[in-house]
Amino acid sequence: MILASAEARRSDSMNQHYADTITALGVALLADVPVVLWGDPGQGKSSVIEGLGEDLGVHVETVIASLHEPTDFGGIPAIDPVAGTARKLPPDWAKRVVEFGMQGKGSIVFYDEISTTPPATQAALLRPILTGWVGDIRLPASTRSVAAANPPDIAADGWDLAPPLANRLLHLEWALPADVVRDGFTIGWPKVTISRVDDRAVQDGFAEGKALIGAFLNARPELVTKMPASSEDAGRAFPTPRSWEMAAKLYSTAKAAGCNDTVVVMLLNGAIGVPAAGEFTEFLRKLDLPDPEGLLHDPESYVVPVARGDKVFATAASVFTAMSREITGERWLACGTILAKIADAGLADMAFMYARRWAQNDVRPRGALPTQEHMRALAPILTEMGLLTRGVAAPA
Template identity: 70%
Template sequence: MNQRYADTITALGTALIAQVPVLLWGPPGQGKTSVIESLGDDLDFHVETVIASLHEPADFAGLPMLDPVRGTTRMLPPGWARRVVEVGETGRPSVVFYDEISTTPPATQAALLRPILTGWVGDLRLPPGTCSVAAANPPEIAADGWDLAPPLANRFVHLDWILPADVVRDGFTIGWPRVPVPAVAPDLVDRATVSAKLLVGTFLRARPELVTRMPASSEQSGRAFPTPRTWEMGARLYGAAQAAGFGETVILLLLNGSVGTAAAAEFLEFVRHLDLPDPETLLKDPSGYEVPIRRADQVFATAAAVFTAMTNDPTPERWLACGTILAKIADAGMADIAVLYARRWADPATRPPGTLPTADQFQSLRPILAELHG
């Protein structure tokens, strides 16, 4: 199979386990709908296809109807949303496939924001775990195409979708490829996502101008660009891909599709040079930690990682080891970093019952501890 196509369908599967809405961009007739339907068969998901360009705003926002008993207005959901809810009541999850959204007028695009972001359609809530996948043709080749509005574009991870000739050849002769959705334990994904969010937070601390960068042209406005929402999506995708053991190419596709190619490239380059120590190793032997005083980015990420790892298993020994790391950071002249986590470290909600800081820790973190204990 063509490697780029294989990486793209792997990225699609990763987005599904990370619960991030996906938008597949490609010319018509490239098998986008068929792939989503086969995905539903493989995973025993109900696939509800909604041709967005054939719908009105009320089909997503709800149709207003007066309730004479209560004297209020209800927003009645459409039939497709009720079907998804009915399937969910049987315990079967759903993928809602919004097709042709680039030929959807701006008013209908605006109405699409709510079901994709919150799961609400009118006064009806789609079941938890409902996945959103959309497909679009680039506006220059779509019939009566519209540029995707930035608020809607900002709710998806964008993946370019082109069916290579060898995939078409094999599809007609031996069968079409399936979307590989990795079987990864949810707790592994959750832990990897926490670590990914730490990396994103560390990066944005160093590059605050990339927290939000609006598209510079109308051509870019319908694609990925960095905002707090898309960085959070990118972190979830990065964590899911890491937990599944996927390579850098898949991760790059997912981050490019979340925050844009420029921000993704800077983030991955930052991560390569961060060279973080293993937090579990530091919690076992905190005395061996030497603070790299010229690498504030690494120190910040290390403090965050050690504190987070400790809270996953807050034994007295691990809590004291975390305190030693924070004390070392404060002693190295980086009290501004230490204080961010020392306040939470010393909080009774985090501290194991009956455990107190050592004399050295108290001396190094005295201002913080004195503040907490009045």
């Protein structure tokens, strides 16, 4: 009975992991982040993507990447007899995607078996996945990219993914629990849920996510870029400025969609790698930031935690980001007060980083002037921006 109970818990855990993976895939499609699904052969990756296309009413174009040449993605060179110039003719699969787009129907391009694709072909894949260009035509903006890969140690004639390609993809581990297979054969495969999200919430969350990542990287600059030691690890997720931005995009979309923390961590792991994601999530857990809107409402209540430079940096970032979403004279002055408090606490470098942007004309509301407190604490930046030489200030 104990064994049965343990097996049931294990089954529930596996099913939940599969459900979270499905949700993470949906978030990536919503955020327009290309995905690679890693798993053993025969794990239903193709079936799920095809079912997803049916559920969403979009065309699924399956491209067996290992059977294609680089020209199938970069375009087939040809001479235009009329113009006398060289062209790059698109393959049939790209034409079909464009034709569906002209009919108002979106597409998912499913690049299968990319881990058995030679490096030259992997390099050619970058163009359609990142820019949407295939030869001389561009895929519709609504096109989404999903790839499937088998680990090189089990793939026939397998190759590690080239780092430039790997660093541009969200990596998700894919496995089918027995219960999911049973249900798939009897009542149907699980659906990929793609939530509707408010665009403004995603944009605000993206700004917040970048601010939090900036605060983290200020404390851990060695993680801005960290190349893996082995070629196998370099074919998976690892941190670079590009993948950190991807992480911010996925983080904001997942938060706007109301995803649980497990899905958020899964997305971060798949964007920047488990070690960097683990440090970042632990950083977020320990931050315990004050509500930026609360500080903008009552800036005098802010007490600078001098011993927690990481928290101060993140607070400055979150307050400036919140102020930027809705700029009024009152909120602009409140943000300046927070920055002045940080400078007065001996952390002027952090305050000046945001004060320089805060004082610019495209941020400062028309007619708004820094107070005497701002003038004193932020003098170097305000002088640089030309606000001290005018000899004017708002009342303290």
